[in-house]
Amino acid sequence: MKSLQNKVVVITGAGSGMGRELALLAHSRGAKVAVSDWNPEGLAETVALLKAQGATLHSAVLDVSDRDAMGAYAQTVVDEFGVVNMVINNAGVSMTGDFEEMTYEEFDWIVGVNFNGVVNGTKEFLPHLIASGDGAVVNLSSLFGLISMPGQSAYNATKYAVRGFTEALREEMLVNRHPVTVTCIHPGGIKTGISRNGRKTESQDGATIDKLFEEKLARMPADKAAKIILDAATKGRARQLVGIDAHILHHFAKLTGSRYQDIVAMGSKRVIPAKKATARR
DSSP states (O other), X not given: OOOOTTOEEEESSTTSHHHHHHHHHHHHTTOEEEEEESOHHHHHHHHXXXXXXXXXXXXXXXXXXXXXXXXXXXXHXXXXXXXXXXXXXXXXXXXXXXXXXXXXXHHHHHIIIIIIHHHHHHHHHHHHHHHHSSEEEEEEOOXXXXXXXXXXXXXXXXXXXXHHHHHHHHHHHHHTTOSEEEEEEEEOSBSSSTTTTSEEOTTSOHHHHHHHIIIIIXXXXXXXXXXXXXXXXXXXXXXXXXXXXXXXXHHHHHHHGGGHHHHHHHHHTTTSOOOOTTOOO
């Protein structure tokens, strides 16, 4: 895919953060956009920004973990535009806390959005991407789909799953000679509301965690991340790391092998906020 001019780009999780910036940038590059989000207020803000810029768009409130809803949404988008060229499965949530404290409901919730949402979006739109003759699947994994981190067991699980799924899918497209590129994106700390809007286990000090993420860890503006992602997607790259932190930590883990886990465990004690003293044991 040489450009987005007159292409139809579908973006989930477009109500804020990288999803919103991806939609605005795709439009600026000549694309028609289909945007969705589970949050109607955030989605309405994105739609207003797109309309103010004269975008051709379709919007829908959507829970990506709902397979039937995703199927109906995909058909609606195809009915409106006649074709879909790129799907960016961007919707994602966070779940912070030790696995031993986590409930099954909390674990299932993040798996439903972060992994099943990617699977649903890919499955429902893939036939249309193939039919377009010039398609692209772009799946959002994470730096935490390359290295693991204490307190992020559920998030790590989903992002490693997205990585494995996406890489295998790319191989299948090549083997079957389908005209669809597949790109796995691994962002580091991006300035979004993912921590603030995410969930934490009972013992976690949510306010302190959010402050740490937003003031210390989230270094890259969302619009800059969106540019890197769309550039990689249009070029059909297999993998794209986003942010200097993603590059540094990825290479650190490669150099140290599995020993990186011991180093991270020791170092995290000085960074991760202490648990609440009143937490139930």
